[in-house]
Amino acid sequence: MYTDYIREFESICKMFDEARQKYPEFDRAVNEFENSEKCSKLAVKHFMLKPIQRIPQYRLLLQDYKKHLTSESDDYKDTEIALTIVSEVADHANQSMKYGDNLIKLLEIQNSLIGQFEVIRPGRCLIKEGILNKLSRKEMQPRMFYLFNDVLLYTTPVGGGFRLNNTLPLTGMKVIRPTKEDFQNEFSIISTQRSFTISASTSDEKEEWLSVLEETIAENIRRRSSYTSTKQSIPAIIDIDNIDFKLGTKAPVWIPDARVSMCMTCTSEFTVTFRRHHCRACGKVVCGFCSDCKAPLRYLMYKPARVCQECFDKLSAEVDELSEDCADAISPTSETGPSITGSAFSKSHLKSRFKGIRMGSLGKGIFSKRRPAVLNEVSANVEDAEMSGYLKQWTKKRWKKMWFVLKGKVLYTYKASEDAAADDSKVLLGYEVRIFSSWFQGIEPSLVFEIIHSGTRSLILRTESPLSRDKWISALRNATIP
Ligand SMILES: [Zn+2]
Ligand SMILES: [Zn+2]
CATH class of the missing domain: 2.30.29.30 (Pleckstrin-homology domain (PH domain)/Phosphotyrosine-binding domain (PTB))
Known part of the structure; x- marks a missing residue:
């Protein structure tokens, strides 16, 4: 009976969830029960897990009991037999318990999350969670991160819960280690949708996150490649690796405003009126004159966005090299970003998306300081x-x-x-x-x-x-x- 219960635990839970969705009456009853005092804020699934958790306790109890017996005792043989049986069941229960613990964890996250995201998915498990500082343009902001085996979530702590900021798929994600000693607690996350720098409170904490992230991203690639090869489709992995650092395929990490006092292209010094702009392709901070153009960027589904002169030249040269019927090669795919349907891009289409941004009447270079x-x-x-x-x-x-x-x-x-x-x-x-x-x-x-x-x-x-x-x-x- 125990073995059956344990073996079927996963499907019992699933059935339970489905029943709650299907029958509002039942769902209401469960809610009422869970909110009642005798549940002390625990979900029904918590109680369903109790019998499984109990068995390892029996094993400990029996082991302890056996220690106090000599081999001549009346109970010795029976205890040994009981221990063997309980151990077998306990090992089995262990597996189910891992599943159960993970499920409870996912439930907790789902309940504290404010925003649209379905945490509980078949095969998903939580790898690591914790608060890290996210560097934005102006400041550091504390964010709660949840790393699952397929996706990274970051949220803002509000009141008792967490407001969802963004969901980044691990497919196509990269992490970058710090290069400067002064920023040893920092690392960067590069993904198709969004890239940013994170600051941990200690170097050890940073190391921990980095190694777990690297491992989980690699594991995600392995899982996906075995999945795609059994489905006999083109391995998506090769594509992702090739485009990894190609300009415009991923959101760049924006260099924080405070780390730059002058345009990174022409070295003109920024003031209150001479403002900083970010190149949407490389993330550098440049002045308006050095970024007076827009180019279509793949990670933005080829929407034209402000880029620096250098990126503009590189990107337009790339498009010039394309052949006329290249729609397939350059259309955004679901592997590298949100897919769009019905609109493939032709070369002339793309070319028309390179534009200039009209600047004011101020002459270029007016702010640049003469330096040795x-x-x-x-x-x-x-x-x-x-x-x-x-x-x-x-x-x-x-x-x-x-x-x-x-x-x-x-x-x-x-x-x-x-x-x-x-x-x-x-x-x-x-x-x-x-x-x-x-x-x-x-x-x-x-x-x-x-x-x-x-x-x-x-x-x-x-x-x-x-x-x-x-x-x-x-x-x-x-x-x-x-
Ligand atoms: Zn400039
Ligand atoms: Zn650039």
């Missing part, structure tokens, strides 16, 4: 820097946070970590790097250091940790000698 050429040589996000990161600089009687890059014996200073041009640069040859023996402006000596050269004003810098200070000092000292 050396400041344009290295960008703040350069990949092969010897050192890079935020430091606080003592200037005009206060600490100012700036981004520093040490590359080729030159120290560059930037207003923001993604700036294309530097604010200042110092060739370090002949400089001296000094440490402090006493507190400076309320900061303990182990966090401060000074870069000086006879005849020039010294640069006083401060780090967040003594370890980081020592790293900077040794790298800088290396740069002062030929």
Whole structure:
């Protein structure tokens, strides 16, 4: 009887759900019962699971009992037999319990979710959940993430529940690890619909999410490829891998406003009136003049959207290379995004969607600052820097946070970590790097250091940790000698 109950548990639950949908009377009765005091806020399915949960407890009880018996005891043989039987059933129950636990978890999520999404689906299980900060254009926003084996959900905590923000299928999803030490708790999620950067509260938490995400995405691909091959259709996987980083096929991660102080193309500095724009193809922050055009983007179902000049050129060159009857090759498919029916795109159709955006009467380049050429040589996000990161600089009687890059014996200073041009640069040859023996402006000596050269004003810098200070000092000292 137990075995039957356990074996059939999954289908019993399904039948129960169907009955609730089919018969409103029954559903009402169940609701009434679940809301009554004797249920203490537990669902009927919770109680249905109880007999299954009980068996492992019997096993523990019997094991414990056996320990207190000697082999001569009257009960010994019976206990052994009972233990064997219960163990067999318990192992079986374990499987069902995993299913049951998952089901209860999914039910809980469904109940706390505000928005249209059917959490309970055959074969779906919860892999990981937790609050992470999502970087938006302006700020960090706490979001509750639910990772299932087929989809990633993110929601906003409101009152007692969670309002659904978005549902991202794992198919075609990628995660990107951080490249800079200053952003070690961050990682990015790239998907066809939406891409963004996430910040965990610790490096360990970030590692955990990254490895679970990578594993689940890979598992999803394996499952899908075995599914498609048995159905004898074209393996969708190959297509997805090929288009992975092709421009316009996936939503780019938008670089947050605060990480850029100037246009990433022409280096004009942004002001309150000279505004930032995001390229919808590459995610860079550019000025209006450098993004005065629109191009049809595949992830937006070829709707024209603002792009930077560089992306415009690349995308229009791609379309020029297409043959005239390429509708199939470029039509959005359900594998890579929401599918559209009835409208295939021809080459001329696509070409007509490349457009200019009319700019005001202001002349281009009016905001661009004349800088010495050396400041344009290295960008703040350069990949092969010897050192890079935020430091606080003592200037005009206060600490100012700036981004520093040490590359080729030159120290560059930037207003923001993604700036294309530097604010200042110092060739370090002949400089001296000094440490402090006493507190400076309320900061303990182990966090401060000074870069000086006879005849020039010294640069006083401060780090967040003594370890980081020592790293900077040794790298800088290396740069002062030929
Ligand atoms: Zn620009
Ligand atoms: Zn772009």
